[in-house]
Amino acid sequence: MCDNYVMRSTQHVVEEKTSPEEMGHYSDPPLLVLASLANGPKHGHLMIEDIERLSGTRLGPGTLYGAIGRLEQQGWIEPLPAEKRRQPYRITAEGLRVLRAKLTTLERFAKSGLKRLEVL
Amino acid sequence: MNPNLAWLLTRLYPRPWRERYGAEFEELLETGHGGVRILANVVWSGLRERIFPIQGLTPDHATGSVAFHSFCMRAPWVIFSVAPVFLLAGGYFVACLILWAGWKIFLPGADSPFGGGPRHGFANLYFQFGKHFYGGAPILVGWVIAIIAARQRAKAVWPLTGFILVAWMGATARIEASRTVVPRGFGHIHMGFVLWPLDRNGHDGLVHALVILSLAVLPYLVWRFRSTRTMFS
Numbered sequence: 001m002c003d004n005y006v007m008r009s010t011q012h013v014v015e016e017k018t019s020p021e022e023m024g025h026y027s028d029p030p031l032l033v034l035a036s037l038a039n040g041p042k043h044g045h046l047m048i049e050d051i052e053r054l055s056g057t058r059l060g061p062g063t064l065y066g067a068i069g070r071l072e073q074q075g076w077i078e079p080l081p082a083e084k085r086r087q088p089y090r091i092t093a094e095g096l097r098v099l100r101a102k103l104t105t106l107e108r109f110a111k112s113g114l115k116r117l118e119v120l
Numbered sequence: 121m122n123p124n125l126a127w128l129l130t131r132l133y134p135r136p137w138r139e140r141y142g143a144e145f146e147e148l149l150e151t152g153h154g155g156v157r158i159l160a161n162v163v164w165s166g167l168r169e170r171i172f173p174i175q176g177l178t179p180d181h182a183t184g185s186v187a188f189h190s191f192c193m194r195a196p197w198v199i200f201s202v203a204p205v206f207l208l209a210g211g212y213f214v215a216c217l218i219l220w221a222g223w224k225i226f227l228p229g230a231d232s233p234f235g236g237g238p239r240h241g242f243a244n245l246y247f248q249f250g251k252h253f254y255g256g257a258p259i260l261v262g263w264v265i266a267i268i269a270a271r272q273r274a275k276a277v278w279p280l281t282g283f284i285l286v287a288w289m290g291a292t293a294r295i296e297a298s299r300t301v302v303p304r305g306f307g308h309i310h311m312g313f314v315l316w317p318l319d320r321n322g323h324d325g326l327v328h329a330l331v332i333l334s335l336a337v338l339p340y341l342v343w344r345f346r347s348t349r350t351m352f353s
Contacts, residue, residue: 044148060158061148062165065141069174085147 027057029067034076034091034099041080041090044068071095121154129159132166134173171267171339172346192272199268200278204261204286211257212293212311218250220309223297232297233309258290262336270343283337289313291329 036042036050044064052058059067068089071077076095080088091099126149130142149162192199223233226243233247262283269279292313299308314325 044144045151048152060161060165061145061152062162062168065145065148066165066168069137069141069169073174082144085143087141087144 027055029059029063030071030076031099031102032057032059033064033067033071034095035103037077037089037091038096038099041088043083043086043088045086047089121149121152121158123150125154126150129162129166132163133169137169137174171270172343173271189272192268192274196274196278197281199272200265200274200282201285204265204282205289207264208257208261208286208289211261212254215250215254215257216295216309216311218246218253219295219297222246222250223309231299234297254295258286258332259335261286262332263339266337266340266343269340276344279340280337283333283340286336287329287333290332291325 032051032055033047035054036047042050044061048059048061048064068077072079072089076092076098077089078092080090082088123146126146129149130138130146133142133145149158152158219233222243223230226246227233265279265282265286268274269276294312294314296310296312297308298310
């Protein structure tokens, strides 16, 4: 249809410079939520603040609740009685096992990677 | 964030999700920072939640009405074969209507809407919209098939039938326009489908069909991949 038209397209590519510190931010929402709950129950607000302190990543509300929903479905976190409209969550024993296993893998990976960097 | 906006954004999520997390999520939005990034995050997550709902929050068969699910199970050929064909036919009808109206409004003296010389401004925008609507219709119908198949957990054979049908229709469709067919220069737009060979305006129709098929089937493949990964993780 309308073959005589030339498709006009403008692509605006802006290359953002990212500092090495920013590139070092870790973002795996379910793991971050589990890690945040490892030192006690928290509700959404506290989790966002705690995760930012822990990893440098500020999760959006949608991402946070996407992770909470899936973690609760898997039985790795559970809700506590609500405080007005705020709902605190705590990590379950199964969640702790999963968190420990994932962090151990990450630790092993990080150690191997850093050892390789030492050679350079 | 404004409470009304927070309420509105929460409505983007499916009902079972809202029943479980709606109140606390709305509170989090109301008391948290606003901004475009947060807005985009909430809208995107809401759409994801609609396409890939948390299974524990929905009945086993998926969200949506029981009657619709039951119908999908009893007559999948209607939902995944007949309905997409009619939906695409409706889309093509609208595309032809857009083309015909544009021809009447912007090119009243031209013999055909395809060769009317350079067009600028709103006319160009109008015809570009029509062109993209026409080109994108089979892909959009494919995405509708993908969403229904994912939500209703349909067997792969039925959505695949639908994808192939819309890809075939998209690749073989052709529009012809003439002012001489109808008296008084009213203008006539005709749409047809070339059954074989799959050749359209010198382009390789088979490649066109494969491109449509790939784009239409993509969300469904992503869903299948995610389901399989969740199952094995």
